[in-house]
Amino acid sequence: MSAQINIGVIGAGRIGKIHAENIAYFMPQARLAAIADLNMTPAIEEWAKKLGVPTVTKDPRQILADKTIQAVLICSSTDTHADFVVEAARAGKHVFCEKPVDLTVAKVKAALEAVKKANVKLQVGFNRRFDHNFRRVRDLVAAGEIGSPQIIKITSRDPAPPPPAYVAVSGGIFLDMTIHDFDMARFQAGSEVVEVYAAGAVLVDKAIGDAGDVDTAIITLKFANGALGVIDNSRKASYGYDQRVEVFGSKGSAAAENDSPSTVRLSNEAGVSGEKPLYFFLERYKEAFIAEMRAFLDAVAKDTPCLVTGEDGLQDLLVALAAKKSVAEKRSVKISEIG
């Protein structure tokens, strides 16, 4: 394929900018045709101009109406995702949608239905599947190096909690933060979650508890293939972003440690010390954001299945809702109880 894929970006916030810049700098197979943001500002206009984007608009529908645009990236606020997916699909455009597609099962299902009907691609922004460490674990698992997976174990801790105001609209830790880990667990297990037990606590910030959420959690998963999973979450690790994955199986274990800014160790009278992990997701997943976009363009160009589908997004949501219910009802919850 020699022609470039024309891309429209809806939403020019932090994540929209990352995707747009990655395409502009690293992906000659695509071309930024238009960028829309409901709150267009001179700063965004200038930024878009530097990237050489011909169309800059406040109106996303202008992108959806543009027949030359083949794919859209939905990077607007979460509550608008599902509707834009439906509209984009109806307009015959391939869709890359930031996670989550929606916080309700009904809207996600409607979006998936529209995608299916339009026969377009839909990739959901679970970027961690493209992280070099986690991909390596998955490759080892898929190659049979650890035998049958028995325990999928994820450590996922943020360097700092979000503001309580954000917590209130985020849907809570499981829908906002752990949903990445549920997706990772399913990705590594190669199997669907069938049951969830979650224990939560408020140990980081009382305001999070006041907002009806927890900030520390241990989640146990049971998979259809018999494997067990466990995730531990904290909204605040003083040493930075802690993102580790281990898959343990009948023949061995594959474990990914954190990345850090350098490999340097300082030895002195106090001991031997190294650097903290890379600070947060922008640093740790910098290359993963590029890789996920390349994968999306590949799927579009070659008409192959996306590596993270709308169905993945739906399953991750179901698990997150089950975890939420588990904390509320203090019991183990089956996925079949949800939705």
Place this chain on the structure above:
Amino acid sequence: MSAQINIGVIGAGRIGKIHAENIAYFMPQARLAAIADLNMTPAIEEWAKKLGVPTVTKDPRQILADKTIQAVLICSSTDTHADFVVEAARAGKHVFCEKPVDLTVAKVKAALEAVKKANVKLQVGFNRRFDHNFRRVRDLVAAGEIGSPQIIKITSRDPAPPPPAYVAVSGGIFLDMTIHDFDMARFQAGSEVVEVYAAGAVLVDKAIGDAGDVDTAIITLKFANGALGVIDNSRKASYGYDQRVEVFGSKGSAAAENDSPSTVRLSNEAGVSGEKPLYFFLERYKEAFIAEMRAFLDAVAKDTPCLVTGEDGLQDLLVALAAKKSVAEKRSVKISEIG
């Protein structure tokens, strides 16, 4: 104190021999006065002779009746532990008892009562508290280096499952294997477990399932101080004995990795490789067995509290029974429901 402590050993199986040899070789402050084993053999007699033990007998009561003996080590089969504790206490002897004191709450309580009444020392054989790695974690936690503990995380996997016949009489994985991890979790948290949820699976050996037990488990703990805990167990890690502990808190995290036979790394076309962890508990906890016995002798000599008490043994048992109930009833179980 210049005089040696006279020691009687009841049970000359594997663990009894370890303790006896450690005393003979490394602890000039004690003297092996007598060794008893219900199944005395010429091999045991010869071994005891080499250690210079003056009295070797089939009858444990001979030890209990010996006024010159100040302390006994109970290393016989589990079902005899509690009775010997009671008898030894009544005879006014300090007691080191291998874990578990008993598989029933009633007998453990009775043993503790006898110990209390006799005002003797009782140390239970949770040797892992004396492991150099785990002790270092605990020291960092106790020194406030990680702030308030929020997540206690334990990986505990054996290199090979026990024979199904053993599984049948062991009380099951939680009473036999995880009980060490419950003790470690309590030790590191500095707080009591109040609630347990356990998910179990049979993924290693179907015969274990047939014997009514599980061989793979994820256990979630809630502590009185608000912290959460999580343990993952497997009866078979192909790469050997996997014994790791992490305590995560408000100011940081202290994590112990496995020990291995050497630090050597081989780099070649295939990658960079090192050795597996030390094979099993005899290798990994070799020094810990020595340290726990030294601690017991210290407590006796200086009349100070034991570092692992009968109360610890009781609490560990309650948590194990709650975990067992949790798997059976597929729900979270409060410790207050047990016993």
Place this chain on the structure above:
Amino acid sequence: MSAQINIGVIGAGRIGKIHAENIAYFMPQARLAAIADLNMTPAIEEWAKKLGVPTVTKDPRQILADKTIQAVLICSSTDTHADFVVEAARAGKHVFCEKPVDLTVAKVKAALEAVKKANVKLQVGFNRRFDHNFRRVRDLVAAGEIGSPQIIKITSRDPAPPPPAYVAVSGGIFLDMTIHDFDMARFQAGSEVVEVYAAGAVLVDKAIGDAGDVDTAIITLKFANGALGVIDNSRKASYGYDQRVEVFGSKGSAAAENDSPSTVRLSNEAGVSGEKPLYFFLERYKEAFIAEMRAFLDAVAKDTPCLVTGEDGLQDLLVALAAKKSVAEKRSVKISEIG
């Protein structure tokens, strides 16, 4: 400074392309104004067009004559470097010159003289100073974290030897390969080398020996500040590119390990294994190439000293020539004997 720096690139081989692409993608503060290559091809023309370079030519003088160009990157073959530096300086352009400036002291000195007279910037392409690991070591040393440097220790091994034909024209291992390590040693020591002893051997490829060179070497350095240095080189490490630096001093040691593609460790019956180091300099120093160019543009824009000067290039050359002489004459050689 709001205006872009206009850049001309002389030489569109591998390294010229890397620098041009890095400027095009990552450095909005600069603009590729022209690219020249004596062996211009349609492929180079197409590549330059994609980068949006307005002028593409066979004639480097066209760049030197262009008054709008403020800085040139000299990425042509080594034997042309020094002459282009002189011409560019005379034309009043700032110069980034790939290493080495020349293989003879006389030509390097002449080039430096021209640069000085023209009062332009000259940065030499010792990119490793900008590597995240080695920079971190240097930062720790400069911050006094290790006290006074006493031993500077460098491991530098290539994954595969160059073809013997290349060896013949390269000036030999010390001028071609170790010169990077000499620069690193001087950079870390913060002091000049005063004496060199080199032991060489032909252990990798007999053809290298036939070409009059060695492929394995241990070089001992004495610095003006009293510190010692040691470098070990091999033209072929079966496990890939081995690039480590340690600075040991009165208060401690700072040591950089290799980078690898992932942090993943696989544990199984065979042991615990991880990935090899990043394959070669393109992978390992990818970010360092970007950082060195940013530093050059900064020095030009802000009129500050370059971080790797022409004087550095000269000193590195002197050390390399001393090492060559040391092997030939089987004795320690003082830098003052050279040039």
Place this chain on the structure above:
Amino acid sequence: MSAQINIGVIGAGRIGKIHAENIAYFMPQARLAAIADLNMTPAIEEWAKKLGVPTVTKDPRQILADKTIQAVLICSSTDTHADFVVEAARAGKHVFCEKPVDLTVAKVKAALEAVKKANVKLQVGFNRRFDHNFRRVRDLVAAGEIGSPQIIKITSRDPAPPPPAYVAVSGGIFLDMTIHDFDMARFQAGSEVVEVYAAGAVLVDKAIGDAGDVDTAIITLKFANGALGVIDNSRKASYGYDQRVEVFGSKGSAAAENDSPSTVRLSNEAGVSGEKPLYFFLERYKEAFIAEMRAFLDAVAKDTPCLVTGEDGLQDLLVALAAKKSVAEKRSVKISEIG
């Protein structure tokens, strides 16, 4: 062989005590028959009594005259080693002699001659060959895992310098400290050193320089098999005892890192930190001292060659003397020039 080997120990200083206790505690195949020390004290007598040694004397000749003693350990001061080796050999006793046998080639050769004539065993106390890490490296090398050795690289740094008074009588750093590293290099290379170049500096303690010695050194070795070797020494590493070995060859590299008291890593706002290496040789080589003595007893019991021979001791001495000459004469020195 069922009978115990009767052992006489000459010299009850620090190292003599270590060997005696190791035999008493861990080696049932041997029996401590006598201990002699020219400066016998009540403390030594009491210590010997506790170990159950029947004969305690000021006169080493009493041991040499005792027909029931089969082997002697020479742990007295260095200047007496060679004479005792000769006398013990003439008395028909197997000899374990602490390193070095002597500081002069002539006396070592005379001792070896006596040993040869008497046809007894002689093992020299180069304990590091029995260290678990270095032994593992050697095993990998011997198994061909790294192909042909090309570079043997040793880091050997002490935690603190000896008192200047000791330095004056020690023979200097190469004969006192580096001699262990020369032995390790020869052990790992499986080949003899043929040429040495040493660069020395006084960076730790001026008093050491005043005593005519250096405290920091880089030594380059050439082996008969073509391999190169490099050792770096410092009398003072602020972080403790730094003992690392790497063997690099045609197929890969085997590298031993330091041992430390625990594997625990503390992660907090300041970074990720672990413990320093084990403090000094008593801690690091604790097990190696036991292993070397077991090996000696094995060689005696089974009449097999010792793993560190008198010839090894001689070769190590020659290399050390060559290194000393190299620093003095500022040139590379061939081993054939010595002795």
